[in-house]
Structure formats: structure tokens, C-alpha cells
Amino acid sequence: MTLILFNKPYGVLCQFTDRTTTGARPTLSAYVDTPGVYPAGRLDLDSEGLLLLTDDGALQARIADPRYKLPKVYLAQVEGEVAAAGVEALRHGVRLKDGMTRPAGVERIADPDLWPRDPPVRFRKTVPDCWLKLTLHEGRNRQVRRMTAAVGHPTLRLVRWSVGGWTLDGIAPGESRLAPSTPDQARSRSPAHR
Known part of the structure; x- marks a missing residue:
């Protein structure tokens, strides 16, 4: 194997x-x-x-x-500063067009030590951004992007860091x-x- x-x-x-x-x-x-x-x-x-x-x-x-519920950890750079209420909404599940998401592990994190993206993420001086670490146990199509957009913070960059261990x-x-x-x-x- x-x-x-x-x-x-x-x-x-x-x-x-x-x-x-x-x-x-x-x-x-x-x-x-x-x-x-x-x-x-x-x-x-x-x-x-x-x-x-x-x-x-x-x-x-x-x-x-x-069904096997392997956790998948994503690092998401999102537009805007996500307030505590946005983090809580993501943790408890948000309503998407295909239904409620399962509860997720979500926390704000400092900018992670990642490689530069090619092409780089568009930078705008007037619009701040921040990073979230999300742990999901389901895998809907474009789920992280749809979840962050649902709480008003579109994803600018998305990196899957881990699957299970x-x-x-x-x-x-x-x-x-x-x-x-x-x-x-x-x-x-x-x-x-x-």
C-alpha cells in the first residue's frame, strides 16, 4: 500500500x-x-x-x-477582522444553501509561517485581514469559503494543513x-x- x-x-x-x-x-x-x-x-x-x-x-x-469523521484542519486568511460573534457562529454551525454545517473548531490565529502564494493574495491597505484555524469533520463542496462568507468574511487564501494526523x-x-x-x-x- x-x-x-x-x-x-x-x-x-x-x-x-x-x-x-x-x-x-x-x-x-x-x-x-x-x-x-x-x-x-x-x-x-x-x-x-x-x-x-x-x-x-x-x-x-x-x-x-x-462518516469516518477524520478532522481536517484549514488555515484561512479572511477579509476583515473576525469578531468573537463571527467565530462563535462558525463554531456552532452556519446555514448554507445545502443546510446547517456541523459544529467546527474555530480560532483566530496569528499569521502562520507559510510559504508565499503564487500569485500573491491581493493586498488592500484599507481592508484588514486575519487568519482563522478551522477544524471540520465534514467535507462539503467549498465549505470553508462558504462558511466564512456566510459570516461576512470572504476567504482570501485557504490552506489545508492536516487530515487526521x-x-x-x-x-x-x-x-x-x-x-x-x-x-x-x-x-x-x-x-x-x-
């Missing part, structure tokens, strides 16, 4: 081929050359961070299926490494707590 931890850069498709008519977008094939592995879950084109790839179907299902710790954007097959073997700290 193979399990790969990959730090997906911004703008890379979470698949091995671009099925659009132009086929011009970067894909996993530019970074991962291990045959027979497939993503366990997804990460949007405009999101960065941890993507797990495996050749084991049962492990892939255990990682991706919300597997983390990005020590993996640069576009790089990967083989990992232990169980998250218990892979515990590490998030950059918010260094």
Missing part, C-alpha cells in the same frame, strides 16, 4: 488530467509520478495544501468519507513524501502552534 502526502500548490487541478478543451491547466501529473495512486478527497483549484494520494481503495474511502509539516509546495498508512503514526504540530 502506498500513501503520499502532497502539498498542492495554488492553481493545480486535483486530478491527473485536465479534461477541458484546452487541457492547459497544471495537474497532479506534473508533480506526482507514482503509478496507480489517486486522490483521497479533493482540494479546489484555488486552494492549497495537503492532498493525500493512495493506491488503496479502502484507505481512500476512510480518508475521504465524512497527517500534516504538511516539512513539505514545500509542489513536493510530496511517502507517509505512514495510519494517522496515529503521523502526529505533528500545526504552524499556528510553533
